[in-house]
Amino acid sequence: MKFSLARPALALAILATLAACGGGGKATFPINVTVSNVQYPGLILSTNGMDYTVNPPATAGQDVTFAFPNPIEYGQTYDVIPKGQTVTNGTVTALGQQPAHQTCSSPTFPKSGTAGQLARIDIRYVCAVNTFPLTGTVKGLTGAGLTLANGSTYLPVPVSPATDSAGAVTGADVPFAMNSVPYGTTYGVTVLTQPKDQTCTVTGGANGTGGGTMDDAAEKAGGVTNLVVTCVKSS
Amino acid sequence: MKSSILRASAVSLACALVLSACGGGGGDLTLGGAVQNVTKDGLVLQNNGGDDTAVVTPYTSFQFTNRVSTDDQFNITVKSIPSNASECHVNNGKARANYYSIYQVSVACTIKQHALTVTVNNPTGVGITIVNGSDKKDVAADTKPVSVSMSPVNEDGPYGITVLTQPAGHTCTVTGGSTGNGSGTMGSDENTTVTVTCA
Numbered sequence: 428m429k430f431s432l433a434r435p436a437l438a439l440a441i442l443a444t445l446a447a448c449g450g451g452g453k454a455t456f457p458i459n460v461t462v463s464n465v466q467y468p469g470l471i472l473s474t475n476g477m478d479y480t481v482n483p484p485a486t487a488g489q490d491v492t493f494a495f496p497n498p499i500e501y502g503q504t505y506d507v508i509p510k511g512q513t514v515t516n517g518t519v520t521a522l523g524q525q526p527a528h529q530t531c532s533s534p535t536f537p538k539s540g541t542a543g544q545l546a547r548i549d550i551r552y553v554c555a556v557n558t559f560p561l562t563g564t565v566k567g568l569t570g571a572g573l574t575l576a577n578g579s580t581y582l583p584v585p586v587s588p589a590t591d592s593a594g595a596v597t598g599a600d601v602p603f604a605m606n607s608v609p610y611g612t613t614y615g616v617t618v619l620t621q622p623k624d625q626t627c628t629v630t631g632g633a634n635g636t637g638g639g640t641m642d643d644a645a646e647k648a649g650g651v652t653n654l655v656v657t658c659v660k661s662s
Numbered sequence: 663m664k665s666s667i668l669r670a671s672a673v674s675l676a677c678a679l680v681l682s683a684c685g686g687g688g689g690d691l692t693l694g695g696a697v698q699n700v701t702k703d704g705l706v707l708q709n710n711g712g713d714d715t716a717v718v719t720p721y722t723s724f725q726f727t728n729r730v731s732t733d734d735q736f737n738i739t740v741k742s743i744p745s746n747a748s749e750c751h752v753n754n755g756k757a758r759a760n761y762y763s764i765y766q767v768s769v770a771c772t773i774k775q776h777a778l779t780v781t782v783n784n785p786t787g788v789g790i791t792i793v794n795g796s797d798k799k800d801v802a803a804d805t806k807p808v809s810v811s812m813s814p815v816n817e818d819g820p821y822g823i824t825v826l827t828q829p830a831g832h833t834c835t836v837t838g839g840s841t842g843n844g845s846g847t848m849g850s851d852e853n854t855t856v857t858v859t860c861a
Contacts, residue, residue: 574820576795576820576821576822576845577795577796577822578793578794578795578796578797578820578821578822579778579794579795579797579813579815579816579819579820579821579848580795580796580797581795582820583820608796609796612796612798613793613795613796613797613798613826614793614795614796615793615794615795615822615823615824615826616822616824617822617823617824617843617844617845618841618843618845619820619822619841619845619846619847620841621841634825634826634827634828636824636825637824638793638824638825638826639826640826
């Protein structure tokens with residue numbers, strides 16, 4: 428008597444357990460996403476016909492975490508991309524809906540897969556502030572030893588005089604490139620060491636003396652390329 | 663009797679020599695690693711108290727001359743540090759050698775930093791903005807000289823103070839620093855001062 432009751436109860440318990448495992452339908456998997464270093468609005472992540480607008484966190488520097496509204500079923504594939512991103516032959520040809528002034532990518536963790544491959548779907552995106560070139564021309568350089576600096580953030584940039592095929596100094600214009608500057612930060616190019624027997628001064632940039640801010644105008648222009656370093660014989 | 667002792671000791675000595683030759687650099691694992699925050703000569707590393715290895719330009723990695731064998735104990739220590747570093751430490755520097763452990767070693771130094779102070783003589787009573795590259799400081803209008811602390815600068819690292827925005831109707835010029843034009847290389851002196859004078 429006692430046993431006959433226990434047996435159906437056990438069967439029921441097993442059924443209930445199976446149902447929890449997915450016996451009542453396929454298991455579902457929420458697509459969890461963590462995005463680091465979002466500083467500007469505009470990012471839209473997209474997968475399986477769902478879009479999610481990722482805004483900067485309330486507290487700067489914190490990660491943004493969310494799950495797409497609808498979980499997907501076991502066996503369904505997913506590929507979380509900035510909306511509209513296209514990849515041709517392994518190369519990103521359109522970045523998609525990125526934040527303003529930033530580019531987000533998923534460099535270390537896979538952003539695509541099949542639900543059920545892993546116990547939990549965790550997508551990671553990391554955003555970096557876009558950087559823009561800071562370049563120009565050195566005019567009249569004949570002496571050795573010129574180095575240019577942009578504050579203390581980067582290593583100084585040495586510039587050598589132009590030479591002809593015989594190795595003789597010609598004094599022709601020499602292009603130079605400082606380290607690229609992130610959007611929203613200032614730059615101020617100075618002469619760190621003067622060339623032998625010459626004195627060089629920096630002009631150009633947004634303020635006319637080699638300084639400025641990598642702002643919207645500079646971003647639109649694709650960077651600051653109008654720096655001029657003019658070198659003359661020391662008096 | 664005598665000859666047997668001689669023979670035995672000679673043989674064992676020869677054996678010992680051969681064995682020590684095997685252990686001291688005859689292995690097949692190269693011991694080395696990445697180096698961070700080193701900008702000049704002076705960092706010397708040792709393994710097990712010897713095999714001195716200087717980290718040279720471009721100061722991004724090091725490699726000991728003597729190879730090690732699997733299961734050899736290695737213990738990498740810092741013998742000397744560059745003059746502009748406050749300390750250098752070895753990560754995962756002590757272990758038994760195998761194909762995993764030899765790739766976990768790295769060395770990181772901390773570069774000394776010094777204050778960079780700008781004195782702004784701005785009797786015009788108009789605010790200006792000065793920058794050291796990406797380090798930006800707004801200076802409020804003041805008829806007295808104002809002392810502005812910029813972010814600290816690495817010893818032996820560059821700096822270059824410029825005026826980002828000239829006040830309307832005035833011109834501010836930058837002097838001082840090790841080159842005289844507001845830029846230079848940070849020495850070991852704690853009191854590097856640049857002067858901005860507006861007229």
